[in-house]
Amino acid sequence: MTAQTLDALLSENVSGRAVLVRSDLNVPLDGSTITDDGRVRASLPVIQKLAEAGAKVIVMAHLGRPKGEADPKYSLKPAVDRLRELSGLNVVLADDVTGESAQKLAAELADGDVLILENVRFDARETSKDAGERAALAEEMKALTGENGAYVDDAFGAVHRKHASVFDIAALLPSYQGDLVATEVQVLKKLTENTEHPFVVVLGGSKVSDKLAVIDNLIGKADKLLVGGGMAFTFLKAQGHAVGSSLLEEDQLQTVQGYLDRAATEGTEIVLPTDIVMASKFGADAESEVRASDDLEGGTFGASGLGLDIGPDTTAAFAQEITNAKTVFWNGPMGVFEIEAFAGGTRGVAQALADSAAFSVVGGGDSAAAVRALGFNESNFGHISTGGGASLEYLEGKELPGLTALEGN
Numbered sequence: 001m002t003a004q005t006l007d008a009l010l011s012e013n014v015s016g017r018a019v020l021v022r023s024d025l026n027v028p029l030d031g032s033t034i035t036d037d038g039r040v041r042a043s044l045p046v047i048q049k050l051a052e053a054g055a056k057v058i059v060m061a062h063l064g065r066p067k068g069e070a071d072p073k074y075s076l077k078p079a080v081d082r083l084r085e086l087s088g089l090n091v092v093l094a095d096d097v098t099g100e101s102a103q104k105l106a107a108e109l110a111d112g113d114v115l116i117l118e119n120v121r122f123d124a125r126e127t128s129k130d131a132g133e134r135a136a137l138a139e140e141m142k143a144l145t146g147e148n149g150a151y152v153d154d155a156f157g158a159v160h161r162k163h164a165s166v167f168d169i170a171a172l173l174p175s176y177q178g179d180l181v182a183t184e185v186q187v188l189k190k191l192t193e194n195t196e197h198p199f200v201v202v203l204g205g206s207k208v209s210d211k212l213a214v215i216d217n218l219i220g221k222a223d224k225l226l227v228g229g230g231m232a233f234t235f236l237k238a239q240g241h242a243v244g245s246s247l248l249e250e251d252q253l254q255t256v257q258g259y260l261d262r263a264a265t266e267g268t269e270i271v272l273p274t275d276i277v278m279a280s281k282f283g284a285d286a287e288s289e290v291r292a293s294d295d296l297e298g299g300t301f302g303a304s305g306l307g308l309d310i311g312p313d314t315t316a317a318f319a320q321e322i323t324n325a326k327t328v329f330w331n332g333p334m335g336v337f338e339i340e341a342f343a344g345g346t347r348g349v350a351q352a353l354a355d356s357a358a359f360s361v362v363g364g365g366d367s368a369a370a371v372r373a374l375g376f377n378e379s380n381f382g383h384i385s386t387g388g389g390a391s392l393e394y395l396e397g398k399e400l401p402g403l404t405a406l407e408g409n
């Protein structure tokens with residue numbers, strides 16, 4: 001079965017109906033300041049369409065990882081303020097998820113207005129492993145919609161979670177796929193079915209263990225796997241290179257070695273950095289120098305040096321591979337792009353992607369943020385995914401509960 005679309009819902013009369021929308025408002029914050037509002041912007045169109053059609057829009061979203069109870073640090077307030085500013089709609093924020101405040105505001109909601117429930121993860125039942133607990137919360141969510149409610153899932157970033165607001169609620173209300181989820185799925189499909197070759201995958205970021213399953217699944221499918229970022233050091237070490245004090249996951253060395261062996265026989269070339277920007281320490285005021293990958297400890301900083309970016313030769317080589325590709329998936333920055341001295345590799349890869357005519361997908365919260373933080377125009381990229389973990393799990397070939405739930409009705 002395929003999921004019903006938002007257009008199907010809009011073609012019914014939604015005026016006066018309460019529609020629960022699961023959005024992804026999980027923005028990065030510095031205190032209470034949003035450092036990248038990409039997810040708020042991406043969530044706007046569906047909320048706006050429903051409001052314009054006269055629905056009473058009730059938005060559910062999470063932010064960060066609170067411990068199942070209210071915690072002001074994780075309030076949705078900054079995201080809600082931004083949404084109000086960008087949309088020009090009447091937007092109110094409840095003090096709780098499904099409690100007194102949410103119930104009162106939901107009952108008072110006028111057609112075309114928006115109520116945002118407080119961080120759904122303030123209620124421990126949202127993420128509970130116990131299906132009964134989640135279902136009880138989902139019932140309370142449903143009750144906010146009164147008689148004739150509907151549910152729209154527009155939070156691609158959460159579809160890999162079996163959570164009350166993503167999975168259980170879809171069993172209780174007529175459910176629809178939001179435009180964002182529909183677009184993401186359509187795009188990711190192109191990376192798994194009838195993919196145009198050469199298919200080049202660029203992986204970076206801090207932890208190999210986060211990305212093992214996707215590497216595993218892409219060997220034999222991608223033509224080239226370019227590995228940068230902190231995870232490159234586990235690969236370099238597996239090849240016998242000393243990596244100084246760079247990020248290293250010792251317990252993954254064997255697995256990574258296995259990937260290198262498999263790739264060699266299954267037609268995927270794993271391309272590792274040939275040079276690295278080594279730093280004296282982690283920080284904006286660190287000294288740094290470019291070292292060849294087979295001599296990372298030979299420089300000024302010796303074994304205490306930290307590899308914080310891929311070097312210029314590697315950046316040029318990766319850019320060339322991207323230029324030659326027909327399809328590119330990129331997840332994870334090539335270095336500590338938050339510090340200008342270590343942003344060169346990420347910038348080079350982003351530039352090559354922006355210049356390329358390939359079908360390209362950027363997945364991963366930090367990679368998407370990097371693209372924006374480094375001043376690139378998003379429209380130069382094929383698609384910037386809002387869901388890091390979700391896009392990875394899709395490429396891992398896993399079933400995503402939030403998507404399956406929508407197909408079931």
Ligand code: ADP
Pocket residue numbers: 204205206207210228229230231247307308309331332333334335336337338363364365366367368388
């Ligand atoms: P994404 O969110 O795009 O999937 P990750 O969360 O896996 O990416 O990783 C992003 C983080 O990885 C960034 O904060 C970046 O600073 C860090 N990083 C990249 N390269 C290195 C490195 N060589 N050493 C330490 N951290 C790194």
Ligand code: MG
Pocket residue numbers: 364365366388
């Ligand atoms: Mg991340």
